[in-house]
Amino acid sequence: MSLPISRRTLLATALAPAAASLGVPRLALAQAADWPKGPVRLTVPFPAGGGVDNVARLLFQRVSEQIGQPVVIENQGGGGGTIASAALARAPADGHHLIFHSVSGAVVNAVTLKNLRYDPINDFAPVTLASRFPLVVVISPTVPAQNIEEFIALARANPGKYSYGSSGVGTSIHIAGELFNTLAGTQIQHVPYKGTVAVMPDLLAGRVHMLIDGVPPQLPHISAGRVRALAVTTTTRSEVLPKVPALNEVLPGYDIPFWTGVFAPARTPQPVLERIASEVRKATQHPEVARKLKETGTEGVGSSPAEFEAYWRKQLTVYDKIVKDANIKVES
Incomplete structure (x- = not known):
């Protein structure tokens, strides 16, 4: 372009x-x-x-x-x-x-x-x-991974088995998910929805496995233990999620605020x-x-x-x- x-x-x-x-x-x-x-x-x-x-x-x-x-x-x-x-x-x-x-x-x-x-x-x-x-990478509690390294290893070992929801084709969330796939070497399948709010029921039930969404809307779900926060998408950690690593720590070059x-x-x-x-x-x-x-x-x-x-x-x-x-x- x-x-x-x-x-x-x-x-x-x-x-x-x-x-x-x-x-x-x-x-x-x-x-x-x-x-x-x-x-x-x-x-x-x-x-x-x-x-x-x-x-x-x-x-x-x-x-x-x-x-x-x-x-x-x-x-x-x-x-x-x-x-x-x-x-x-x-x-x-x-x-x-x-x-x-x-x-x-x-x-x-x-x-x-x-x-x-x-x-x-x-x-x-x-x-x-x-x-x-930052955006935050969250996964369904049904996924057997406790951290970002485990999730990437799981997705690499099972290409096409796992999926991520987004707010639609060509949205910033979709683009963030595809950059994740590229840098992680994974084949997590994209499932578009009409907004990230619509993803949540399927994420909680394990029908989709990953979502990249804004930290503010996901904070209540993370705090309540309904989803597992794996990483934030900026080069530094979030002050409100200090124990959650920056994705850049695992996937150098990932920076999608x-x-x-x-x-x-x-x-x-x-x-x-x-x-x-x-x-x-x-x-x-x-x-x-x-x-x-x-x-x-x-x-x-x-x-x-x-x-x-x-x-x-x-x-x-x-x-x-x-x-x-x-x-x-x-x-x-």
Whole structure:
């Protein structure tokens, strides 16, 4: 997959010398100080009450207090986030129209779906990496393995016998499962469901054997002993699951966190992007916000636009390779 440098980046590079001579820094300060001029609309392309929606509301309630303007959160589901993305691509580029995406909408859709009604790379300006948390590999208590090493050995010795559930073909959970198979040398069969919640009854009964899911939704099941946590999918352990190893300790190179981030229409002025990122960063650092995030194993980030753009583009490359290597095909 070709991942071209965004038009915004090229334009900024080309005009940098002229901008300096024309005193654009003063203009930039004015633009940033002038935001917001009124209410900010934040689209969350997921149903209300879900994990992504909860993080968005927690952070932007604080942002609203900081900027002295309401942040109106609108849940616009459908199409795995593509409907909301298409709407944002056509929205005014004034910093008052934003989307709270996850890795699913901002990366997975870009590398798996064709014929989108928007350019998934060049129609958006990355604002800030808002939050990040690991996924966790859990298995049914019916599986005779007590740790990740035992489970990998069991799966290798019985190719095709074990299965893993996912939230659907081409989803981030499916991709995480296929990377597991590739790096572990296993043939755990993929069984798609309509969401990870739908996997749980079959997982608990042993009809499917493994699930890779977010730490927050799995914490109650892990604590109650209904599932066995084997590993988290980031390079470091989770603070809320300190005894559970990072998968990278057993499978070097495995690093699949779940993250959320804020995007704006591509033509949004850079000073405004920087101001929004700054406000989100301050929100993540607020003691009460940080405490609530930490309770669910979520890390508040609040990166700069440049940092988020670099991270986003690297994620596009990583996921594109996994999709191609696993020959994942999605009907768009």
